[in-house]
Amino acid sequence: MEILASRVLFRPKDYARSVAFYRDGLGLAIAREYGGGTVFYAGQTLIELAGHGAPADGAPPFPGALWLQVRDIAAAQEQLRERGVPIARDARQEPWGLHEMHVTDPDGVTLIFVEVPEDHPLRRDSRG
Structure with a gap:
């Protein structure tokens, strides 16, 4: 396919x-x-x-989250606050190395804003 x-x-x-x-x-x-x-x-x-x-009323919520990568998590958090968007969980570095912040949309969908640090494995060329 x-x-x-x-x-x-x-x-x-x-x-x-x-x-x-x-x-x-x-x-x-x-x-x-x-x-x-x-x-x-x-x-x-x-x-x-x-x-x-x-x-329909009573339909199950979205079964997951929306992952949105940004260049600068601190700047994104400040911009959202300035626009009046409530931050569900402030930006912080996770044990797996990514910087993440959570926002919830009007229907309860979790939006995870992610900054990938320069030294994170996601930024490395894995082609050997």
Whole structure:
């Protein structure tokens, strides 16, 4: 199977509130809008909020988290605070070496903002 493109698709309970969160709170650029949906750029992927097909009451929450890499975690945290976005967990270095900060979107999805330090194995060329 050949995958040509991918994106994360959310069906928020309150479409307008979630668009405002991703557009104004996080400051993501809009890739495109269509009748009932907005697609945002998020690095090498896209986040789509669909205002149609909203989850039924009692639907299980998103089973995971959205991992978003940033260049400077401290600057990202400050920018989010300035925009009024609550920080669920302040930035800190994890035992595995990454710097991470957590934010929760209006539907309870955990967004993990990650800075990869210069000396981290993710930055090394593993081709030998």
